[in-house]
Amino acid sequence: MADDGMLLNFELGDAPLTSQVKFKGGRWRDRVKAQKSVTKWQQNPTGTENGDDDSSARPAKRSRTEDGASGREFKMPRTGPVSANYTPSHAMKTGQISSSLFTSNPAAVTTFDEPEEVPEPAEPSNAPLSEETNNFLALGLSRRVAEHLSSKLQMKAPTAIQKKTIPKLVEQDCDAFLQAETGSGKTLAYLLPIVQRIMSLSLNEDGTTKDTKVHRNSGLFAIIMAPTRELCTQIQVVLEKILRCAPWLVCSTVIGGESKKAEKARIRKGVNILVATPGRLTDHLLNTKVLDVGTVRWLVLDEGDRMMEMGFEDDLRDIVTRIRQDKLLRYNKEGVLLDGILPSRRVTVLCSATMKMNVQKLGEISLENAEHIIASKSEMENDAAGGANESNFSAPAQLKQQCLIVPAKLRLVTLIAYLRSAFARKGTNMKVIIFISCADSVDYHFELLKATAALELDSDDEDAPPAPKIDPNTQSTVSPAAYITSPANTTVMIHKLHGSLAQPVRTATLNAFTNCKEPAVLISTDIASRGLDVPSVDIVIEYDPAFVVDDHVHRIGRTARAGRAGKAVLFLQPGPEEGYLSLLNTATQKVTPENYIEILQKGLMTPLNLPTLASGEQPEKSSWQSRAEALQLHFEQRLLATSGFEPTDDKSKSKGSKGGANNARGAGNRNAKPKEDPLLIAARQAFKSHICAYATHVKEERVFFDKAKLHLGHMAKSYGLREAPGGIGGGVSKRTHKPATAHKGSSSKAAGPPASSSAWDGDLDVGAVDQEAAAKRMRAQNMAIMNASNEFNIG
Numbered sequence: 001m002a003d004d005g006m007l008l009n010f011e012l013g014d015a016p017l018t019s020q021v022k023f024k025g026g027r028w029r030d031r032v033k034a035q036k037s038v039t040k041w042q043q044n045p046t047g048t049e050n051g052d053d054d055s056s057a058r059p060a061k062r063s064r065t066e067d068g069a070s071g072r073e074f075k076m077p078r079t080g081p082v083s084a085n086y087t088p089s090h091a092m093k094t095g096q097i098s099s100s101l102f103t104s105n106p107a108a109v110t111t112f113d114e115p116e117e118v119p120e121p122a123e124p125s126n127a128p129l130s131e132e133t134n135n136f137l138a139l140g141l142s143r144r145v146a147e148h149l150s151s152k153l154q155m156k157a158p159t160a161i162q163k164k165t166i167p168k169l170v171e172q173d174c175d176a177f178l179q180a181e182t183g184s185g186k187t188l189a190y191l192l193p194i195v196q197r198i199m200s201l202s203l204n205e206d207g208t209t210k211d212t213k214v215h216r217n218s219g220l221f222a223i224i225m226a227p228t229r230e231l232c233t234q235i236q237v238v239l240e241k242i243l244r245c246a247p248w249l250v251c252s253t254v255i256g257g258e259s260k261k262a263e264k265a266r267i268r269k270g271v272n273i274l275v276a277t278p279g280r281l282t283d284h285l286l287n288t289k290v291l292d293v294g295t296v297r298w299l300v301l302d303e304g305d306r307m308m309e310m311g312f313e314d315d316l317r318d319i320v321t322r323i324r325q326d327k328l329l330r331y332n333k334e335g336v337l338l339d340g341i342l343p344s345r346r347v348t349v350l351c352s353a354t355m356k357m358n359v360q361k362l363g364e365i366s367l368e369n370a371e372h373i374i375a376s377k378s379e380m381e382n383d384a385a386g387g388a389n390e391s392n393f394s395a396p397a398q399l400k401q402q403c404l405i406v407p408a409k410l411r412l413v414t415l416i417a418y419l420r421s422a423f424a425r426k427g428t429n430m431k432v433i434i435f436i437s438c439a440d441s442v443d444y445h446f447e448l449l450k451a452t453a454a455l456e457l458d459s460d461d462e463d464a465p466p467a468p469k470i471d472p473n474t475q476s477t478v479s480p481a482a483y484i485t486s487p488a489n490t491t492v493m494i495h496k497l498h499g500s501l502a503q504p505v506r507t508a509t510l511n512a513f514t515n516c517k518e519p520a521v522l523i524s525t526d527i528a529s530r531g532l533d534v535p536s537v538d539i540v541i542e543y544d545p546a547f548v549v550d551d552h553v554h555r556i557g558r559t560a561r562a563g564r565a566g567k568a569v570l571f572l573q574p575g576p577e578e579g580y581l582s583l584l585n586t587a588t589q590k591v592t593p594e595n596y597i598e599i600l601q602k603g604l605m606t607p608l609n610l611p612t613l614a615s616g617e618q619p620e621k622s623s624w625q626s627r628a629e630a631l632q633l634h635f636e637q638r639l640l641a642t643s644g645f646e647p648t649d650d651k652s653k654s655k656g657s658k659g660g661a662n663n664a665r666g667a668g669n670r671n672a673k674p675k676e677d678p679l680l681i682a683a684r685q686a687f688k689s690h691i692c693a694y695a696t697h698v699k700e701e702r703v704f705f706d707k708a709k710l711h712l713g714h715m716a717k718s719y720g721l722r723e724a725p726g727g728i729g730g731g732v733s734k735r736t737h738k739p740a741t742a743h744k745g746s747s748s749k750a751a752g753p754p755a756s757s758s759a760w761d762g763d764l765d766v767g768a769v770d771q772e773a774a775a776k777r778m779r780a781q782n783m784a785i786m787n788a789s790n791e792f793n794i795g
């Protein structure tokens with residue numbers, strides 16, 4: 001029989017085991033292994049040294065380590081079961097022993113004190129200003145534009161950054177660096193003055209339009225660059241909306257992912273404002289003769305730091321130099337005088353919510369005597385106090401930031417419990433974004449959470465509308481969700497997004513999420529962390545922390561936009577990761593630690609209705625702990641399900657061996673090997689990629705995210721795996737567990753990357769080579785794959 005009756009990862013709770021424990025069923029090798037584990041556990045039931053449940057995957061030194069943030073000794077005490085009356089339900093069915101979720105977990109040192117007083121909700125810091133005292137007209141925009149904003153786009157008053165930027169860019173010809181919080185309206189801050197001035201070429205002094213208007217073929221006046229295709233498309237959409245008040249002007253994108261021929265054709269037809277990714281723009285500057293930059297007056301670099309991070313310094317330098325070197329034409333080819341109405345010099349605008357060293361460098365490359373325009377709550381406070389603002393980053397004041405310190409083993413069930421409680425109530429129609437470190441892990445979690453034929457939806461509400469139809473372009477990226485759909489509420493739709501997806505799929509998925517009328521979850525890599533504006537996102541969950549703290553600010557900034565409320569939840573593990581809180585708390589707003597047990601209690605209050613519950617227990621009568629264990633067991637069982645046998649030699653595939661799977665099994669074919677479930681393969685792949693990605697946190701923050709201190713066995717559980725797969729980073733595997741059993745066909749490099757990872761390639765052995773150099777390289781690879789795929793693939 002298949003080996004589904006034996007589990008390899010043992011944690012037998014606190015009840016003493018006697019030597020009578022006997023294992024039946026399964027393969028003899030597994031039985032021996034199981035027996036050995038129990039004997040080992042009996043010899044050392046505390047699991048403090050070598051007797052832990054995953055000795056093969058445990059860091060060598062776990063009991064004491066340095067807390068890098070504070071310099072104090074960091075303790076990782078072991079906790080017992082969460083409730084004294086609670087007995088973990090280990091015995092699931094004959095021959096099965098499941099690892100308990102609630103024992104041998106390190107305890108958090110962070111305390112969860114209830115605040116004595118509920119703090120007043122903070123005033124939104126990125127909202128539009130009061131309409132009574134502010135309007136667009138007063139900033140120098142024409143009546144035509146101001147009325148369009150007010151009547152068609154429902155924007156009556158500017159935000160703080162718009163108030164400061166628009167008059168400067170309308171009246172002056174200076175370079176500018178715009179720095180303001182996420183969701184504070186930076187896009188319109190630079191777009192409105194550009195549109196206003198180009199429009200003015202076609203307007204009489206009284207605001208009426210001239211008989212001969214500037215049109216699409218009159219010249220390219222502005223180029224806007226952004227790091228991702230999604231962001232470019234979004235800017236284009238905003239631009240199109242504004243240009244409805246000047247329909248004779250045309251904007252377009254060159255972003256890769258679609259044929260260059262089509263892009264060339266559009267440029268040939270005539271474009272006044274071009275939105276581009278740096279790679280594709282460089283390509284067109286080199287190869288598209290019809291792209292004439294002689295009339296270009298503005299170059300905007302949106303999310304400049306991200307473009308630098310993605311390794312586009314040379315491209316950006318090249319683009320800036322090329323455009324500057326091209327002779328600036330005072331008249332366009334139709335003889336229209338541009339100077340005076342348009343800037344008489346080339347103006348560069350750089351935008352970011354954060355101020356990193358690389359932004360300063362980009363500033364040196366692209367800006368000349370630039371105005372630094374800052375608008376944030378702290379800046380306003382600073383202004384009032386007459387001081388200069390030194391802060392590097394800040395989150396919108398109204399954004400509630402929470403942190404869950406969850407032991408590795410409990411991460412997956414806690415995530416599901418959180419989502420269940422978020423979507424529990426009838427009529428709750430929220431949008432949630434979950435950030436995950438790498439594409440493989442996004443793929444896996446999407447597969448795990450989506451409803452399949454075997455996995456019924458939880459909803460038993462007969463009045464609930466039928467699950468929505470899915471666009472063919474999003475067939476593999478959008479699905480109704482299992483587990484998190486509450487019986488009382490409508491079906492939750494899950495979406496996945498990462499840079500390895502084809503561009504039409506990316507675009508369609510993002511549209512599906514943005515326009516989804518049902519409760520919706522987007523599982524994404526950092527591809528969604530920058531600039532994306534989905535106004536109704538209520539919660540951002542950082543299931544994997546960002547690789548650098550500035551990215552955290554951008555990620556959580558996908559919610560609480562333009563003055564709306566929002567919530568951000570960060571998952572950390574007990575141990576060194578807790579030190580990260582002190583770093584986050586230097587931002588303008590405090591991150592409040594919350595007790596994950598309460599999340600589990602809330603989220604697992606109602607029965608799970610799992611289709612393949614092996615436990616003899618009735619979930620309806622279960623405690624939340626039992627439900628958590630049942631859920632975990634259910635995932636583990638899903639991964640263990642084998643989908644038949646496949647022959648390994650060519651002969652068995654030849655004629656006469658039809659139906660090889662059964663033949664192999666029945667005839668005792670020695671060459672047959674169990675064919676693994678694709679979900680299991682995906683889980684292993686995701687786990688490996690996750691561990692590789694974990695090593696790429698920036699050097700300064702690696703004290704909190706130290707790969708060597710991860711408990712790989714416990715982490716594996718959060719992927720539904722019963723043990724950590726082999727072949728993970730040499731440094732760790734050498735120090736912490738036996739050399740990984742080489743997978744058939746895998747390279748001898750134990751530290752090498754997952755063979756077919758879609759998220760990683762190249763040498764990822766951070767244990768063996770210079771850590772910082774390797775991490776940098778990995779980050780660059782990750783970034784390129786996550787964000788761009790073929791986006792910057794020139795040629």
Ligand SMILES: Nc1ncnc2c1ncn2[C@@H]1O[C@H](COP(=O)(O)OP(=O)(O)OP(=O)(O)O)[C@@H](O)[C@H]1O
Nearest residue numbers: 128155157158159182183184185186187531533562
């Ligand atoms: N004056 C305004 N009144 C009302 N809403 C506005 C105004 N200006 C911008 N918005 C809205 O605010 C949201 C955020 O704007 P935008 O995307 O430009 O922010 P951002 O500062 O660029 O954020 P990020 O740094 O995250 O990219 C958008 O939905 C936009 O429509």
